[in-house]
Amino acid sequence: MKDDINYRKAIELLQKVSSPEGFLASANNISNYKRVWARDGVICGLAALASGDKQLIETFRVTLKTLADNQHINGTIPSNVMTNGKEVEVSYGGLAGRVDAVTWFIVGVCQYAYYTNDLAFVAKYNVHIEKCFALLEAWEFNNKGLLYVPLSGNWADEYITDGYVLYDQLLRVWALKSYNYFLEDKSIATKIETIIEQIEINFTSDAGGDKYHQRAYNEIEIRDFMPCSFxxxxxxxxxxxxxxSLSLFLNIGSDDFQDEIVKYSLNLKNEMKLKLLPAFWPPIFETDLDWNLLKNNCKYEFRNFPFEFHNGGSWSMVNGFYGLALLSKGKITEASEILDALNFVNAVADFSFYENFNSNTTEPNGVAFCAWSAAAAVLLHQSLYNNFKFLV
Incomplete structure (x- = not known):
């Protein structure tokens, strides 16, 4: 197995953010990041599984326990949990609830059980998972297969996506597939097929079928990739x-359409100074219609300047999953290039593992010592050099 200082530093950061309650979002002493977050914690946990480090895997277990212990009566998984002695502070979202906390939790439980060969772990949290899936069914609202997600309802919590958000549909598919590995339930298999069919009908150019919003679909031209939401x-x-990246990883869309995604994404990546994909592209500028929606969607300070944060910024975490997507398509050389670019940005300022970077100036943004920036490098490193593969 290949080993280097970049990998060791990433593991060290994951060890630093390990707490008795689970993975914290950052090693920095910033109150909002000194919490166990659902999506951050699970992504760090997936990296723990990839690493094979027993202590990190144990931190993943307690991360999932913390989330499950604080599940809302209606099934919502906490966006984040802060413990301070005996006092517990739970948040289910800021300006809106976090839909992806629910799906990441399910993915986390199932991946943990699979890699530790602890089938009882799924059974232990079966009631929690079933409540999650019942809530997701309710969030369809029209019972047609796709989740309806509020503005600010997932990891891109200060961006413009809302409604039928592609990312959340794909995470739900992964969660259902992961759970059904253990249950082998025909009704779940049928649900998976229904969701995938609706994703392909409404987000690709070559699937045919009745669209959710035919008039809106007719007004755009879908090519090269799936649009972010409608x-x-x-x-x-x-x-x-x-x-x-998730669509490639889950093999959704025709082979030809997936080839177009790979081609577009590689061309875009190669145009970037950091040789990493921006989270969303192109950036939204003050002259664009969506600028008002973007500038008002922040609880504290505005961070989505063009080329930064969600608005065209480059995230190690996102690119880690992009590297996994490339690997799933046999693009080993291209995935290796992504890992090299990840290691380069994570090493900036003596391995500060910044949250994201300005894609234009290449300057770091956000919080330093960000745990999932390290997790991304671990995931991709182990997938490339130790043949680690997720349960999909």
């Missing part, structure tokens, strides 16, 4: 790097 107000057609 709603009754129409489509938002930015390229979502995380979502399109």
């Amino acid at each position: 709603s009754p107000a129409g489509y938002k057609i930015q390229f979502d790097a995380f979502a399109n």
Whole structure:
């Protein structure tokens, strides 16, 4: 197995953010990041599984326990949990609830059980998972297969995506597939097929079928990649790097359409100074119609300047999953290039593992010592050099 200082530093950061309650979002003493977050914690946990480090895997177990112990009565998984002695502070979201906390939790439980060969672990949290899936069914609202997600309802919590958000549909598919590995339930298999069919009908150009919003679909031209979201107000057609990576990883869309995603994403990556994909592309500028929606969607300070944060910024975490997507398509050389670029940005300022980077100036943004930036490098490193593969 290949080993280097970049990998060791990433593991060290994951060890630093390990707490008795689970993985914290950052090693920095910033209150909002000194919490166990659902999506951050699970992504760090997936890296723990990939690493094979027993202590990190144990931290993943307690991360999932913390989330499950604080599940809301209606099934919602906490966005984050902070423990301070005996006092527990639970958040289910800021300006809106976090839909992806629910799906990441399910993925986490199932992947943990699979890699530790602890089948009882799924049974232990079966009631929690079933409540999650019942809640997701309710969040369809029209019972037609796709989740309806509020603005600010997932990891891109200060961006413009809302309604039928591609990323959340794909995470739900992964969660259902992961769970059904253990249950082998025909009704779940049918649900998976229904969701995938609706994703392909509404987010690709070559699937045919009855669209959710035929008029809005007719007004855009889908090519090269799946658009990031649509709603009754129409489509938002930015390229979502995380979502399109998940679509490749889950093998959704025709072979030809997936080839187009790979071609577009590699061309875009190669145009970037950091040789990493921006989270969403192109950036939204002050002259664009969506600028007002973007500038008002922040609880504290505005961070989505063009080329930064969600608005065209480059994230190690997102690119880790992009590297996994490339590997799933046999693009080993291209995945290795992504890992090299990840290691380069993670090493900036003596391995500060910044949250994201300005794709234009290459300057770091956000919080330093960000746990999932390290997790991304671990996931891709182990997938490339130790043949680690997720349960999909």
